[in-house]
Amino acid sequence: MQRGHLLTEQVNPNSLNLDQLSNLELVDLFNQEDAKVLSAIATARESLATAIDLTAAALAKGGRLFYVGAGTSGRLGVLDAAECPPTFCTDPDLVQAIIAGGSAALVRSSEALEDSAEDGAQAITQRQISQHDVVVGITAGGTTAYVQGAIRAARQRGAKTIFVACVPVEQVASEADLEVRLLVGPEILAGSTRLKAGTVTKLALNLLSTGVMVRLGKVYGNRMVDVAVTNSKLHDRALRILTELTELERDQAEQLLERAGRKVKLALLMHWTGLDPREAEALLAAEGGQLRQAITEFRKTTAPASDSAATAPQT
Template sequence: MTDLSDRGNLLTEALNPASENLDQLSTLELVDVINAEDAKVAVVVAQQREAIARAIDLAAASLRKGGRLVYVGAGTSGRLGVLDAAECPPTFQTDPQQVQGAIAGGFEALVRSAEGKEDEWAAGVAEMVERQISAVDVVMGIAAGGTTPYVRGALAEARDRGAATLFFACVPENQVPMECDVNLRVSVGPEVLAGSTRMKAGTATKLVLNAISTGVMVQLGKVYGNLMVDVAVTNAKLRDRAIRILTTLTDCDRPEAEALLESAELQVKPALLMYWSGCEYAIAQSALARADGNLRVARNQLR
């Protein structure tokens, strides 16, 4: 069995020869080294395209059945999971319960380091118990080095409860094994600053989470073309975006689009159906309900 307490041999802890004289470089040279290492990240993320696609399919199937996608992490990994979850309601008008982020140490760990909390396997178990994780949910553990007890405890408990599990790490599976439904192993290599996984590993985490949450929402009909037609109109910027979506997908000028948006109670999808089919708001909403919120399906039904 792999000794997960020995982190010295992890790829994420290795020394990077490209930055071995980091403290002797000029500022411009330092920036160039960091940038050159960052450029490698998207390449290795692309190598996990099939695993990312499987993760999207699992999570989308879960949400269709009323389940949840729950990210679990510590430190940078946890913060990035919470960030991705927090972005879903304004971008896709999801219920905040649908995509959740759990971080070792709780809310305070978002703004103040609570690194000791990540060592608590039992805390990860308790997190799953408290959230009442069940077979309808998907839980994604995020741990750059793969060894975080809090994350591994949470995934073990989630599996015991019948949930589908995903595991993201920046170390090879043979170095740090993890039993789960989808293993996402993005080997970004040693960090410019040895062991500082907020750097390349953090960037890789953000790229993968972006792909997963966006892919899931596309599958759930939250996107039309490449437009966020379920945008929550909660401030001036998002109102402007909603109006621009309407002017893009209709022949309305801006004042007409504003009036259309108002008549649809600030909801872009029904506004578009009202324009395309000439129906009333209630009929548009009913069509969307029959189509499980998929605008393209609802449009075809109203033709």
């Protein structure tokens, strides 16, 4: 198929006079076009929800999540993967990104490297991707050979595969198990998929990774209770979570956090159950790291809360 026929390569009739617009008119046009991004996410809601379920199930059984892309799509995958360890205290190996051209492609354009399906397949082999893993191929126009080759190789190795693209299936098909089509239409600057296509892809990856981590028990209410306390900002966030969800003063919350080995989720369970760190850790492990389930199980298997235990808020 000729690239000119792809939705992402077509000319946007609303911006034919882009070079003649005032700055204010340009800003307004971008705003109008970017509104289509949210509509595209809404249209893809069912496939995004399925992607969350598919990925969470794999990761809960010891699998890994891999993003594969080239250019802007690859960089967005790298960004999302890099944010998971500090936000959800995940092992860096749990969510990984594969970008055509490697780390050098993060800061310097390497578009020619996206044309090799063999390189994409080789990257899958190098990461020893297996039937336990999930591979998300990201390609705005859908035709990126590197991504197509990676998806094909991942399926051959038994992995679950998800294809994220901004063109309809009838324009570009894939061999993936699940399709996520984010149809934002032609770009204001024809073919520049770092614009709407990039924005909608970022939103989709936000949804996927956050939804997966919610399913894995790394969120309580809307708090990131598995936050990695690795700097002063995150230490402050951890203390705010503890003081907001308990009746503790900040100095008491700090003492509790230290007793829990700087693990916010463990600290909350200790506070609400009166268990010591070892007992609370064992209970969390038995409930798959799910704080809410651990609290429910504690209440079912123990006598009414003693004076040493507090009541968890009904979030």
